[in-house]
Structure formats: structure tokens, C-alpha cells
Amino acid sequence: MKVVPSIDISKGKAVKRIKGIPGSGKIIGDPYMTAIELFSQGYDFIHIVDLDASDGSGENESEIEKICSVGFKKVEVGGGVRSLSKAEKLLTKGVTDVVISTLPFKNQKEFENLMKNHSSRIMLSIDYCKDQVLISGWKETVGNVSEVIKRLSYYEPEGFIFTYVCNEGTQLGIDDNASEYIKYVNGLKGYAGGIGGLEDLIKIKVIGFDFSIVGMAFYSGKLRGVKYV
Secondary structure, X not given: OXXXXXXXXXXXXXXXXXXXXXXXXXXXXXXXXXHHHHHHOOOOEEEEEEHHHHHOOOOOHHHHHHHXXXXXXEEEEEOOOOOHHHHHHHHHOOOOEEEEOOHHHHOHHHHHHHHHHHHHHEEEEEEEEOOEEEEOOOOEEEEEHHHHHHHHHOOOOOEEEEXXXXXXXXOOOOOOOHHHHHHHOOOEEEXXXXXXXXXXXXXXXXXXXXXXXXXXXHHOXXXXXXXXX
């Protein structure tokens, strides 16, 4: 299983938040330099979240474009991608995969057009807490995880990412229920949320995920250098 560092960007800075709360967690530094460092350490796949685009307070596309020039084989970007035009703009800037979570629930026609044209480069993210799926910067609920999986699996994306928001940024452990959810999806399978160390990565691998997205545990030093499990 591949270990994928995340670079979350807000106001031009790489940050790590706790449960997505602005001002919590830590400031990592310059996103581009963070990416350069990760690339030099041998990471070839990174996950980027534009936090400002996610909550509607701005965007960090220039920083994302710079990171795309570093040389990663795979650059996965999410956060505020709620239109076909925004997704296509990112793809033309060098992003290899776009992460979608809110669009299917806010504009189904636009979502279907996106899937019709770019399904092989779309990862659908199921962000959830206590079995409830969250959208719009984790501010709204749209149903339980099983219902959402059934609805979205029809569109055959490149894959799915399960983000356990309850423990995001806390290093308190993964969601064991992910072992049930993963049974109902095809394609690539990624997990994020609550990863605290190597033991959690091993659990995620055993469950059957193809990659795990690491943030707080990685930047605190616990998982720095770990590329595969």
C-alpha cells in the first residue's frame, strides 16, 4: 500500500488542521518548498487540498500549478471543485486527478457531464463522521455512508477516498467501519483521517486500501520517510 503525503493549502501556506477547523493544528510553511522536499525524499504521489476553495474564501491555484511542475507522477487535488470548468482548469494545469465530494449533491447535471468526459481522472471523496457524509467544506450532511456509496458507485470513477472527519488531524486512530464500506466500491481505494502511526497504516493495508493519505502524523515526524507498507 502506498503512503501519500498531503499538502493542505490556506492563504498560500501549507497547513494541517484538526477536524478542518481554521486556526487549529500547525503551519507547515511554503507549499512549493514542502513539495520540493517531499519529491527529494522519493515521494511520487501527493494529495493537495485547497482549503480556501473548499470554504469559499478564496483559492490557491497558483500554488497548485507550481507544485505540479515539481515532477510528481501523480498529483491529486480536491477542495472546492464544484464545476466542470474548475475541474478541467485544474487538469490543464498539470493535476493528474481531481477529487470531488460536493458536486454530485449540488449540481447533478454538471457532475454527470464531468464523469462523462473525465471519469478516469476523478476520485470521489466520501468525507464522513459517525456514518454521516459531509459536503460543502464539511458543513452539511447528505445521508449515511452506505446510501451515498450506492448512489455514487453507479458513475464508475477512477476510485474512492474515505475521509474519517471525526478523527482528521487528531492521530487518534482510523475508523474500523471502513472495512465494511470498502466492500461496495470498485477502482482505487484511498483512506484518510486519524492515522497516528505505522500500526494504523498496517490496518488500512489489511482492510484492502490501495493508498493512505497522511498529514499530521507525517509532519510531526512519526511517518516521515515511510512510502509503502
